[in-house]
Amino acid sequence: MQMRDTIRESVARRRQRPLVIEVRDELERMILHGEIAPGERLNENALAEQLGVSRGPVREAARSLEREGLVQAVANQGVFVRKLSIADALELYDLRAMMAGYLCGALAGRADGAIRAELRGLVEAMDRAIAAGDERRYFDLNLQFHDRIAEASGAERARALYSALCKEVRLMRLRVLQGEPSLRQSNEEHRRIVAAIEAGDAAAATAAGAGHHENGKKRLLDTIGQRDT
Template identity: 65%
Template sequence: MEISNDTQALVSARRERSLTTIVRDRLEQMILQGELGAGTRLNEQALSKVLGVSRGPIREAARLLERDGLVASVANQGAFVRQLSIEEALELYDLRAVIAGYACAQLAERASAVEKREMREMVEEMDRCITTEEEARYFELNLAFHDRIAELSGGRRTLELYTSLGKEVRLLRRRVLRGTDSLRFSNEEHKQIVAAIEDGDAPAARQAAEQHHINGKRRWLDTL
């Protein structure tokens, strides 16, 4: 365990971020990177020593993480890193699919010319990554692409739910390593989505986005 004077430094530098949110981000990182495995109890005392803050902010941070489904609290026993069953993960994929479908439908009706251009360029960039076999970069761009869609769709809650479900599903599958073939298929689906949005065809955009996520679910299932 490392002592973290860095949090001290952060807080003394500027008080615009509360300790609670700092701890929140740190814990989220720990959980998503597997540093805190599924089912682990978030020991308030231990964490307060390691992170160098009192238990108050840690408790509040835990409550915030509860919101994203990353931890679950039990009365008088504390907060535990959530343990996700495969069934639950599949449910999350489905929910994410319908929300993404809705977001794309909205976007198809709202998107400005520059926004359409931005998305087309992202897809082209991903194409380039496939030919140059930069898988890591593709992975990153893919994430950014979907987040950007949710963002541009204009709905505050839509974005919140989409990103929240994205984090939650990462509890179980840390990373999907897929061959370049799979990447190619995936990006073809991206092209369909963007095409439908550029056409202003909301139903088609919705269908394409939904199917893309369902296919993602299948691709993940196949790796088990």
């Protein structure tokens, strides 16, 4: 009951924007945090009650998420959180690596002291999350780190493409960012990205950004192999 009240209050506090957008954002958050699992059906009635809204905004929000690739409608069955295939995920990782490299390179040529300090702070915060064994906290900081690079890069078209690709890839997050060794390796790659950006070395930043996402693809493949043995 307390969790339901908290969600309702969260949605209500943000209602300066259209209600459908607020409901869409909350459903997206629930999906990306694994609160609604891949393959799970969206229950309009239950979600409407949980969010304190009617079914209409939930239905419209689901249509928006379908356009973004996070859910899919199945005739006569309903709307389900998309279950990303391994082949789809690998293709998305390749595309995201290209966009990430471009964004990191773009930021290296324009980063000021504020964004450099912010990125360093996020890497340090991820270190603390690893030490505390808090994978959820690490995941949230990881998203913030990459989002801030994209936002500060000044490359709006690349940022929009990267953001769309990330939302789909994040459906696989629980397969990839698990366990302290994986998290530590990932954060060391973040450090290399920040070092290249701070040095103003666009080529090195491009390579570090692309390489980080390529290594994420390798971690996914390693995880799949471990679970299949």
